[in-house]
Amino acid sequence: MKITLMKLNNIANYDEWLKVTIDSLSLSRELSANVLLLLQQRDQLGSVQIDEHVIMPHVVYDRLPNSRLIVSQLSEPIHYRATKDITTGIYIFSRPDDSSISKAVDCLTDESVIQALQNSELSNQQLLKLFS
């Protein structure tokens, strides 16, 4: 599983954020469209907000070449459902039964990790340390 940090400017809304993040996976057009659809379907079922300013869009999909976890920070907050100021997204693209993803989510149960992931000074190195 690969863990990446993405710092984004000028993201206007949640839809654009999803698209930009999925594009960063460099998947085929068909796979990208499927992943987007799965994320949207998950959203329709219920909120993926996990903290005051944090959402965790996630999919489990067997056609993914490998699992990825992307921590995405926005310079400007966006609206997500009833919340106006979401600034951090923890995007999880997982292959089925991937224990490394499961371990990474275990790390997220620690509230201090969630806090650290929202720090705008966060570096790639620090990010990897948080999930190690």
Next chain:
Amino acid sequence: MTKSSDKIINTLAKYDRFVTSQELAQIIGVSTKTIYRSVNEINQEYGSPIIKSERGKGYVLDYGKYLKLSGQTHEEANLMVKSPLERRNEVLTTLLFNAPLAVNINDIYEKYYVSAELIRQDLVAISKILNKNKLTLKRNGNYVAVKGKEQLIRRAINNALVQSKAMNTESINDFASEFEDLSNYDNQFLTTQIAWIQKSLNTTIPYPYNVNIFSHLYVLIKRFRNGKVVSDNNQIVRDEKYRQLREDNAKFWKISNDVIQNTADYIHRNIPEIESYYLLEYLISMRYNHDFEMDDSISSEASRLADYYINGFGLNSNDPKVKALKSDLISHIRPMYNRLNNQIVIANKLLDDIKSEYYELFSHLKKLSAEAYNNKLLPWNISDDEIGFLTLYFAKYFEETSLRKKVLVMCASGVGTSKLLYAKIHRNFPDLDLVGMTSKNDYERHYGMYANVDLIVSTIPVVPKNNEQVILSSAMFNTQDKNRLSRYLNENNINEVK
């Protein structure tokens, strides 16, 4: 506008800074939920937000806008929001404090700007309230006076203060701020007396006893200053009951005598000895009882009543948790008997929250209490405030026992939000039996594996396949989610045992 709304505006005007909802809730004596709801109502009512909120900082009053929109001064706005009940209560309190001296009606009603007919109606209502307290309202032209025994006057004042909810504040400071006519000197004097009692007993006087004693002394000072206290001192002091009380509680007696003497010196009046007995009754009604013996007959009555309540819920009296509940109940009921015996009224500042949070429990205890009164197990019909206190003991018991329920946590994938939710539930309800996490698909395919589950907490909608209950929760597991789970655990347990 509600009284809470009025208090919120007044408090924010007074502080002139950001005040957090927790602070506001504490000052006003309501829940943060009520604060949130009231602020919304206030802003809607003014048609423009006069109270601004900022994340992490709380609420602040835009005073300029408030004045402009209310179109009057702050003080005038205060008068506008007085309900007839509040007005009547204030007039009643004034009359009681001045009893048996007559007061000019026009002087009392001057500030309310009400018609002569309304004044007449008020006085009829006040007269009825007084009659219930075995007191009478005498009218002579424009002058009215309350007549009756001092003890009954004092009791009626206490009831009026409880009704005004002035006693629904937890700390002495908040309580003192409820009374505009309480000078700094009086406040300081009364606070010092409470501190002195605490020091002498080497303990902290818990709520609501701190507020009760403060209120008792406040009423005492006002009665001696404004009214004319006539007490049949000699007759009562000789009474066997008081002699016994004094002997049994020598330490408390000394303290109460000293406090009354301090008060007499402070207001430059002679205060009869009977006042020391009244204060003594308050002191021995306090919950802590490690340094004085309770009457054995009270203990056995308390035990019988505790059993009655426990049976009323169909609980097994041999269960260790029920035994602990009984012990808690007895230690609450003993001072409660003492309070009721001495007609000491206490307010329960959490009553509204208790009623909304534990409605079923409260209603059942109310029914049981009425039955206990009819069956002569309880010599008094106890107030909602007292039932509220009892409710908390049962709520604690049911919360603890409900943790035996088997709970399954669910989300769409079984690895995302359910994992976080699982950890958060475990952190907040550490004793709850969490049997695992699963995805909705997995559950629907293998539901037979989860036949022993009582409850599913899920971040997505799911139709239960067995007999489980389902609670939808956000992955944040915020206060509403916690309350919903807590309420479910309580209500289901109560329904099971009733």
